[in-house]
Amino acid sequence: xxxxxxxxxxxxxxxxxxxxxxxxxxxxxxxxxxxxxxxxxxxxxxxxxxxxxxxxxxxxxxxxxxxxxxxxxxxxxxxxxxxxxxxxxxxxxxxxxxxxxxxxxxxxxxxxxxxxxxxxxxxxxxxxxxxxxxxxxxxxxxxxxxxxxxxxxxxxxxxxxxxxxxxxxxxxxxxxxxxxxxxxxxxxxxxxxxxxxxxx
Numbered sequence: 627x628x629x630x631x632x633x634x635x636x637x638x639x640x641x642x643x644x645x646x647x648x649x650x651x652x653x654x655x656x657x658x659x660x661x662x663x664x665x666x667x668x669x670x671x672x673x674x675x676x677x678x679x680x681x682x683x684x685x686x687x688x689x690x691x692x693x694x695x696x697x698x699x700x701x702x703x704x705x706x707x708x709x710x711x712x713x714x715x716x717x718x719x720x721x722x723x724x725x726x727x728x729x730x731x732x733x734x735x736x737x738x739x740x741x742x743x744x745x746x747x748x749x750x751x752x753x754x755x756x757x758x759x760x761x762x763x764x765x766x767x768x769x770x771x772x773x774x775x776x777x778x779x780x781x782x783x784x785x786x787x788x789x790x791x792x793x794x795x796x797x798x799x800x801x802x803x804x805x806x807x808x809x810x811x812x813x814x815x816x817x818x819x820x821x822x823x824x825x826x
Contacts, residue, residue: 630808630814630817630818631662634658634659634662634808635659635662635664637808637809638655638658638659639659641655642655650685650686650689651685653673653689654685654688654689654692654806656671657672657689657692657693657696658692658807660696661692661695661696672693684744684806685806687742687744687745688745688803688806688807691745691748695748695751695752712789715734718730718731718734719731742795743771743795743796743797743799743800744799744800744802744803744806745803746763746792746795746796746800747763747796747800747801747803747804748803749763749792750763750819750826755792757822757823757824759791759792759793760823761822761823762791762792762793762796763792763793763796763800764819765793766793766794766796766797766800767796767797767798767800767801767819768798769796769797769798770797770798771797771798771799801815
């Protein structure tokens with residue numbers, strides 16, 4: 627993992643100077659480089675979120691997800707607040723006035739794009755996910771993709787259960803995230819995924 631981290635800035639620098647990547651690829655490389663603790667060029671710049679075009683949906687999701695992860699510490703929930711969110715979702719699902727309950731549930735489900743089979747792989751790099759969760763995620767990388775799950779679609783709101791363990795969203799499709807982050811990412815990821823999570 628440390629060797630891969632040292633190689634990535636060299637790859638990003640070469641790709642930005644020799645391959646002339648288009649704007650969204652360039653932004654993802656800048657973000658990834660900054661995420662690794664280095665500054666590409668003279669300063670760090672974060673672009674405001676733009677439109678998510680259907681043809682570029684996967685790239686936009688990757689960019690947004692990296693930004694969400696990088697700024698996560700600016701939005702901190704206490705243990706009581708986290709329980710409150712879970713309790714709120716349960717109350718919405720059980721709300722007797724189903725027109726209102728369904729509208730509220732639909733609003734929450736519009737945010738399920740960051741719970742896709744590919745992007746759930748970002749949890750491999752999250753210190754908040756404990757070792758047991760990560761081991762289950764690694765095991766589930768052998769699971770076949772969910773039926774009808776396409777890379778450009780979010781999880782289906784009607785089937786989504788907010789109480790499901792994180793590992794249940796992981797399938798073979800999740801490994802595609804590594805290829806988005808770095809060239810030959812799936813092949814490189816096998817070198818650290820075989821180890822115990824604390825050793826990553």
